[in-house]
Amino acid sequence: MTGPLVEIAPGTGGDWRAVCAYHDLLPGRGAAVLVDGHQIALFRDRGGAVYAVGNRDPFSGAHVISRGILGSRGTAPVVVSPMYKQAFDLRTGACLDEPAAPGGEPAALPVWRVRLTPAASACAGDVAPPNGGAHRPETARS
Amino acid sequence: MTDTRRRLVLAGHGMAGQRLLEAVTDRAPGAWRITVLAEEPRPAYDRVHLTSWFSGTTAEDLSLWPAGFAAEHDIDLRLDDPVTAVDRAARTVTTRSGHTVAYDALVLATGSRPFVPPVPGHDTPGCFVYRTIEDLEAIRDRAAHTGVGTVVGGGLLGLEAAGALREMGLHTHVVEFAPRLMAVQVDEGGGAALRRRIEELGVVVHTGVGGQAVGAGADGTVDSLTLSDGRTLATGMVVFSAGVRPRDELARSCGLPVGERGGIVVDTRCRTADPHIWAVGECAQAADGRVHGLVAPAYAMAEAAAEDITGGDGAFTGYEAATKLKLLGVDVASFGDAHGTGDGALEVLYSNTRAGVYKKLVVAPDGRLLGGVLVGDAAAYDLLRPLAAAGTPPATPPEQLVLPTPEGGAAGPVTLPDEAVVCSCHNVTKGAVRAAVSEGGCADVAAVKRCTRAGTGCGSCVRMLTTLVDDELAAGGAPVTKGLCEHFAHTRAELFEIVRVKNVTTFSRLIDEHGSGGEGCDVCKPVVGSILATLNPRLGNSVHILDGEQAALQDTNDHFLANLQRNGSYSVVPRVPGGEITPEGLITIGEIARDFGLYTKITGGQRIDLFGATVDQLPLIWRRLVDAGFESGHAYGKALRTVKSCVGQTWCRYGVQDSVALAIELELRYRGLRSPHKVKAAVSGCARECAEARSKDFGVIATSAGWNLYVGGNGGMTPRHADLLLTDADHATLLRTIDRFLMFYVRTADRLERTAPWIERMEGGLEHLRAVVVDDALGICDELDALMARHTETYEDEWRATLEDPERLRRFVSFANAPGTPDPTVRFLPERGQIRPAREHEAVAAR
Known part of the structure; x- marks a missing residue:
């Protein structure tokens, strides 16, 4: 099985880690991965871009963001939490519906950086995606 | 501080009385200290819809006494304590319990009493009247012990009572002294049409005869009714519904004038001869010299009295009687000069004996509409009655108003x-x-x-x-924004038609060709997923909702074929058709729950919900369930949920049909059908309605002659009783009609619109629905039938199919990079011998 791998790194800086094959991700759907005890939700949209955000839904405290439906609000790519249906901007992690979760914590998901690397050499350089967290495989292959 | 408010005493708390209270407190809030002295053991309730009590409407539903009304207006409501005497000189009333209450204004709203003809034996146990909830309770109790009931009186209320007896499964007679039914409201032709329709329902009608004697059996209760023509009917109960008489005895005993035929005489302001006493509703003889028995004039009188009491200037001068009802499923309406008694009155008549439809308009020579009678089809009533009241010639010729109109062409x-x-x-x-x-x-x-x-x-x-x-x-x-979301300017129904007509097989094609392009969203994706699920067999797609691109369209519940719970775990509901389950089935479910440590609860839909499964466990649990013969219950889907049933004729002493067998058949027929919202159903084996079928999207209630089909019911936040669509249907007709009803719903309802609001929104309402699914007015029934046939032919158990396909099983992992590792944040604590989700910061011992 060839094809690119998905690598992610914390938005605040840190090491890149390969988490799954790009082809493991279903277009328009998400999947969760476990990295050093952190749960991260990965999404691949219908155009092929990949996003990574924290899997914990701040409104319910449950780790379910990866199971939300992917969509767009205007120009923003969003995931809609399957629990209480708030939309989060996948580029910034910001909740577009409510500013804060019930306990007062900010309603935002941590954002992870994403890159795709050829499966053979999982150590290609960091190609900064143009729109923050997202990464398109076409640019990775170039 | 002394109370400076004036004192208003209301004698009687029926519909007119309650309306008076509302009107007075509305016009002069806080001005009156109000005492209500009521005879009945409960506050005012809706007597107009009394009969619906038999079909499940509760006394609470019927109540007209809003919670907090008494407190808000400081009203002293005393139940079970009617006024027994009025001292006009002292301006006080005395109650049955001996209390004396002073008044500045006294309103008599004591209503009327049913007239019971003085035939021998009229007070035998098993004889009833039909006015209060207590009367209905007694009738219901008696109905449980007899097979035949007789109603004396073929007027409006008598036919309502007959309908109730019939619904309870009794063989029903109606005895009417006049030569026709509803003699006051309808003419001879209308009475004949009504009689035909009612006799078709199995009710035996005897006109031109009266009851002569009630006979009693060895146990001292009713066993027969002898008629004036000498015949004797075997009957276990007699309900007297032969008119009402005004309750005017308080007025009589304190010297207030009453009419020749009863009724406290009042003027246009509803004042009696005593300036401190008013009378409203059925106990009063209004300024037009009549005693009115309908709610509309009673309300108008209450308004007029309230206006006068609060210093305003209201008047009730009379009321043009108009009635529209559905009696035993037959529309009956009359309004204005229904009998054409006015000078020069002309008739415009439409009569269709075959269809049991009779419509007569009474018109003046200049074309003004004076009144009319409608039987069998009263759809035009809403238009005709105001036209008659308006007193100007209608723009449409009268004959156009009674002729059947082509679909959608009604004025x-x-x-x-x-x-x-x-x-x-x-x-x-x-x-x-x-x-x-x-x-x-x-x-x-x-x-x-x-x-x-x-x-x-x-x-x-x-x-x-x-x-x-x-x-x-x-x-x-x-x-009027009716588009689904920012990606589609179409409604669900429009998208359904696009997919169907243009054979659009994928979401990508649909959004690219008919929508905005792009990603879609959480609104349009599941809608299209649902539409595709219905049309997949026809489109040649895989029927499995997790195949190909369809997987990306599903809500999380459909995506994991389970129900997401608050801590991120899922619940599992195997199908238990009709709620019938073997001991082995129960044991299997119990063993699985025990082995996986799941919380179990019985659902409202007569099945068992297993809570606390992680996504990794779902295929393991379902492997066990499928091996034991269980299949998906679709509790996770906008789809048919359950067809609940009572135990029915097989076991129940009262059942008249096998409700369990029918419920199982229906549940298996429609299982897996994806729809705009969830669909719930039930089958009751008799009119006692233990399965609560009238609260379901479709409900079936057994009758001795077949099945009654009700549609559009709802529980939940906006309860609605289902409407009667079919009466005494045979099995084939029943199935065919439900097929069409469901497919028509799937095809035309909005996103997340249950059948109840769908029918309420439908232009033409229930009648239109009936025209479409029963009479095929749109010519689409063949198509609806074919769609449902394809659904039943191509149904497969989603869980069995998922287990058979490794590709489909791949999604059931908590982590793509660590299959087999469950979500460590899903944790449980013990409670009442089972598990419950641990809250985020609760400490949990290792599971």
């Missing part, structure tokens, strides 16, 4: 003048409704109801109200 309320009264219960004109929208800012029917009270009485005008409000909104240029 609408647009032809009504502004002064036409559309809600006769609350006397609201078309102009007032329009003003509530255009000037009052009401944006929907609910707001107009709150603002004008139109449609809150008998409810018969709600459909016309809806049309009026929509027309007015459209005329005002209110933006």
Whole structure:
């Protein structure tokens, strides 16, 4: 099985880690991965871009963001939490519906950086995606 | 501090009395210290809809006494303690319990009493009247012990009572002294049409005869009724419904004048001869010299009295009787000069004996509509009654108003003048409704109801109200946004037609060719997923909702074929068709729950919910369930959920049909059907309705002759009783009609619209639905039948199919990079011998 791998790194800086094959991700759907005890939700949209955000839904405290439906609000790519249906901007992690979760914590998901690397050499350089967290495989292959 | 308020005493707390309280407190809040002295053990309730008590409407549902009303207006309501004497000189009343209450204003609203003809044996146990909830309770109790019931009186209330007896499964007789049924309201032709329709339902009608003697059996209760022509009917109960008499005895005993035929004499302000005493409703003889027995004039009298009491200037001068009812499923309406007694009155007649439809209009020589009678089809009543009241010749020739119209061609309320009264219960004109929208800012029917009270009485005008409000909104240029979301400018129904007609097989193609392109969203994706699920067999797609691109369209519940719970775990519900389960089945479910440590609970749909499964466990649990013969219950889907049933004829002493067998058959027939919202159903084996079928999207209730089909019921946040669509249907007709009903719903309802609001929104309402699914008025029934046939042919158990395919199973992992590792944050604590989700910061011992 060839094809690119998905690598992610914390938005605040840190090491890149390969988490799954790009082809493991279903277009328009998400999947969760476990990295050093952190749960991260990965999404691949219908155009092929990949996003990574924290899997914990701040409104319910449950780790379910990866199971939300992917969509767009205007120009923003969003995931809609399957629990209480708030939309989060996948580029910034910001909740577009409510500013804060019930306990007062900010309603935002941590954002992870994403890159795709050829499966053979999982150590290609960091190609900064143009729109923050997202990464398109076409640019990775170039 | 002394109470400076004046003292208002209301004797009697029926519909008129309650209306008076509302009107007085509305016009002069806080001005009166109000005491209500009621005879019945409960506050005012809706007597107009009393019969619906038999079909499940509770006393609480019927109550007209809003919670908090007494507190808000400081009203002292004393139940079970009627006024027994009035001392006009002292201005006090005495109650049955011996209390004396002083008044500045006394309103008599004591209503009427049923007239029981003085035939020998009229007080034998098993004889009843039909006026209060207590009467109905007694009738129901007796009905459980007899197979035959007889109603004496073939008027409006008598036929209602007959309908109730029949619904309870009794063989029913109606005895009417006049030569026809409903002699007051309808003419000979109408009476004949009504009789035919009612006899078709199995009710035996005897006209031109009276009851002569009630016979009793060895146990001292009713066993027969001898008629005036000498025949004797075997019957286990007799319900007297032969008219009412005004309760005017208080007035008589304190010297107030009463009419020749009873009724406290009042003037146009509803004042009696004593300036401190008013009388309203059925106990009073109004200024027009008549005693009115309907709710609309009673309300109008209450308003007039309240106006006078609070210093205003109201008047009740008389009321043009008009009635529209559904008796035993037959529409009956009469209004205005129904018998054509006026000078020069002419008739326009339409009669269709085959269909049991009779319509007569009475018109003046200049074309003014004076009145009419409608039997079998009263759809035109909402339009005709205001036209008759308006007193101007209608724009449409009278014959057009009674001839059957082609689908959708009926004249609408647009032809009504502004002064036409559309809600006769609350006397609201078309102009007032329009003003509530255009000037009052009401944006929907609910707001107009709150603002004008139109449609809150008998409810018969709600459909016309809806049309009026929509027309007015459209005329005002209110933006009508009906698109699904930012990606599609179409409704669900429109998208369904696009997919069907153009054979669009994927979401990608649909959004690219008919939508905005791009990603879609959480609104349009599941909608298209649902539409594809219905049409997949026809489109040649895989019927499995997790195949190909369809997987990305599903809500999380459908995506994991389980129900997401608050901590991120899922619940599992195997199908238990009709709620029938073997001991082995119960044991298997119990063992699985025990082995996986799941919390178990019995659901309202007569099955078992297993909570606390992680996504990794779902295939393991389902492997065990499928091996034991269980299949998906679709609790996770916008789909048919359950067909609940009572135990039925096989076991139950009262059952008249095998409700369990039918429920199982229906559940298996429609299992897996994806729809705009969830669909719930039930089958009851007799009219006692233990399966609560009338609260379901479709409900079936057994009769001795077949099945009654009800549609559009709902529990939940906006409860609604289902409407009767079929009466005494045979098995094949029943299935065919439900097939069409469901497919028509799937095809035309909005996203997340249950059948109840769908029917309420439907232009033409239940009658239109009936025209489409019973009479095939749109010519689409073949198509609906074919769609349902394909559904049943191609049904497969989603869980079995998922387990058979490794590709489909791949998604059931908590982590793509660590299959087999469960979500460590899903944790449980013990509670009442089972598990419950641990909250985020609760400490948990290792599971």
